[in-house]
Amino acid sequence: MTQFALDPYNRNCPTRRLLDRIGDRWTVLIVGALGDGPRRFGEISRRVDGVSQKMLTQTLRGLERDGLVRRTVYAEMPPRVEYALTPVGETLQEPLRALEDWAREHMGGVQDARESYDVLAGSAA
C-alpha cells in the first residue's frame, strides 16, 4: 500500500473507518487511561467512569486487533491479565490528548454558544 493513495475524503478509503476508531470517545479515554503504563481490566473500568463491561471489552479487543494495545496474560493463580499500549498505540497519545485538552478548554465557550443558539432558535420559532 502506498501512502499517497490514502485519503479519508474518499468514501472507500480505509482511513475513513480508522478515523471512527481513533476519534471514538471510548478510544480517547481508554488510550488516555493506559498512558501511565499497563492496567488491568478493572482498573481501566474504574478510571473510565460509566463504560459498560461490554463496551470496554469490545473497544480493547478492537484496539488489540489494530495493533494499538497488547493484552498480556500472566500465568499466576488467579491469572492476571494486563493491557498496555504498543509502541504504535503510544503514538496516538499525543493527538488524542490534544482532543481531550481542546474539549476541556473550550467546553465553557461551546456551552455559551449553545445557549445563544437555542435562544435565537426559540425566538425565531
Add this chain to the structure above:
Amino acid sequence: MTQFALDPYNRNCPTRRLLDRIGDRWTVLIVGALGDGPRRFGEISRRVDGVSQKMLTQTLRGLERDGLVRRTVYAEMPPRVEYALTPVGETLQEPLRALEDWAREHMGGVQDARESYDVLAGSAA
C-alpha cells in the same frame, strides 16, 4: 463554570459528549473541508465524498450551535449560503488534522496488525 471541574473521565461531565462531537468522522472531514475558507453546502458535500445530505445538514447545524461554524446567507438571487469556521472552530483544525495525519500514516501498520490478529484468531478457533 470552572475549568478545574471538567473531566471527561467522569460520566456526567459535558466534555465527554463534546468529545463525541469533535472526534466524529464527519466533524473531522467537514472542519478539514472548511480549512481553506468559506464553502457552500454543495462544495462541502462534494469534498466529503459519500456524506449524505441529512448527515451533512445535521453535522453543520451541530457545529453551528456549538459556535464552531458560522452560516452566512447572502441576499442575492438566488440566495447564497456559506459555511465558515469561527475563530474557535479554527482552533480545532490542528488537533483534527493531527488525527487525520495519524490515520494516513498508520493505516498500513494497522492493516498488517489486523491480518496477523485474524490469522491467530482463526488458528485458535
